[in-house]
Amino acid sequence: MEDFLQNLPKIELHAHLHGSLCIRSIHELGLQLYGDKTPKYVELSKKLTEFDQTDNLKKCFHRFTFMHELTSSSKGLELATELVIRDFARDKVIYLELRSTPRCFADMSRRDYLKVLVETIESAQKAHNIIVKLLISIDRSQPTEVAGEIVTLAEEIKKKYPNIVKGLDLSGDPFQGTFKSLHPLLKKSKDANFSLALHCAEIDTVKEAQEMLDFGFQRCGHGTFLNEEQLLQCVKQNITIECCLTSNIKCATVKSYDSHHFPNIFRNTQCRVVLCSDDCGIFDTTLTQEFLKAHKFYQLSKNDIHRLSMNAIEASFADDQEKALIKQKVMEYFRESSDNS
Numbered sequence: 106m107e108d109f110l111q112n113l114p115k116i117e118l119h120a121h122l123h124g125s126l127c128i129r130s131i132h133e134l135g136l137q138l139y140g141d142k143t144p145k146y147v148e149l150s151k152k153l154t155e156f157d158q159t160d161n162l163k164k165c166f167h168r169f170t171f172m173h174e175l176t177s178s179s180k181g182l183e184l185a186t187e188l189v190i191r192d193f194a195r196d197k198v199i200y201l202e203l204r205s206t207p208r209c210f211a212d213m214s215r216r217d218y219l220k221v222l223v224e225t226i227e228s229a230q231k232a233h234n235i236i237v238k239l240l241i242s243i244d245r246s247q248p249t250e251v252a253g254e255i256v257t258l259a260e261e262i263k264k265k266y267p268n269i270v271k272g273l274d275l276s277g278d279p280f281q282g283t284f285k286s287l288h289p290l291l292k293k294s295k296d297a298n299f300s301l302a303l304h305c306a307e308i309d310t311v312k313e314a315q316e317m318l319d320f321g322f323q324r325c326g327h328g329t330f331l332n333e334e335q336l337l338q339c340v341k342q343n344i345t346i347e348c349c350l351t352s353n354i355k356c357a358t359v360k361s362y363d364s365h366h367f368p369n370i371f372r373n374t375q376c377r378v379v380l381c382s383d384d385c386g387i388f389d390t391t392l393t394q395e396f397l398k399a400h401k402f403y404q405l406s407k408n409d410i411h412r413l414s415m416n417a418i419e420a421s422f423a424d425d426q427e428k429a430l431i432k433q434k435v436m437e438y439f440r441e442s443s444d445n446s
């Protein structure tokens with residue numbers, strides 16, 4: 106099964122740019138940015154060795170701040186994006202939706218940040234033979250003015266790159282900010298035909314999850330605390346649930362693999378569900394590993410994996426032609442592997 110999953114053409118729908126860079130690639134990024142044996146690179150390597158030796162989540166998250174440092178120039182951002190796309194392609198991901206919150210620095214505006222991302226995506230998808238789309242993230246802890254600026258920029262850049270910029274993501278610390286305060290902005294985006302992938306019911310906030318479901322969106326990040334009625338509502342509204350096993354366990358929003366909500370949604374409801382990696386760099390995983398875990402803990406068969414792959418294609422924000430192409434590749438793989446077994 107390991108080989109089968111490793112070589113399976115995969116579809117990744119929930120991946121944050123900064124969290125997806127693994128330690129090895131951060132090393133590469135540092136090396137390309139600072140050069141070998143420079144004091145900055147030596148310092149970076151020392152810090153990375155410390156991260157490597159710990160499983161402590163706080164330290165893992167500290168890597169985020171650290172990554173932000175490395176990507177605070179357009180060169181750093183470009184290299185990081187390229188490396189992340191390359192790593193997904195190496196894991197046999199053939200279709201990737203990357204999310205990122207536009208940031209600004211002394212010599213880079215949020216508009217510049219987005220420009221670097223889309224231009225790098227354009228070149229990297231050709232170089233690594235992978236289809237990549239961008240979801241622009243709003244961090245729920247940000248002030249509404251910043252979220253407003255991001256929504257306006259998102260509309261602007263989507264007009265210019267309609268085949269790359271596909272949707273909006275709402276993410277960030279679920280204990281901060283409210284959906285309510287961002288409601289008018291998200292409504293504006295919805296009216297401008299943005300697809301929405303929102304982190305929802307990541308923690309036990311039934312009321313907010315209900316507000317979000319009533320508002321309506323396409324994809325629900327995590328959906329850990331959706332109750333039965335809400336899951337039925339997802340079915341009715343055709344909302345797909347993005348399950349990220351390792352992320353939920355390491356962040357402790359789910360106690361154990363045995364009590365994870367994925368098998369119940371997958372086996373016992375009509376909800377469309379997909380497996381995703383979330384922050385594979387931070388949580389030291391890959392999409393292949395996520396499938397392997399699901400196979401190990403929930404006895405996924407090849408038929409189940411086929412169903413999950415089809416779910417992901419269906420739920421993706423790709424256009425119909427791209428969906429047909431991805432589907433063909435996946436079907437071919439399943440056909441070939443059944444001929445060989």
Ligand SMILES: [Zn+2]
Pocket residue numbers: 119121276304326383
């Ligand atoms: Zn996420």
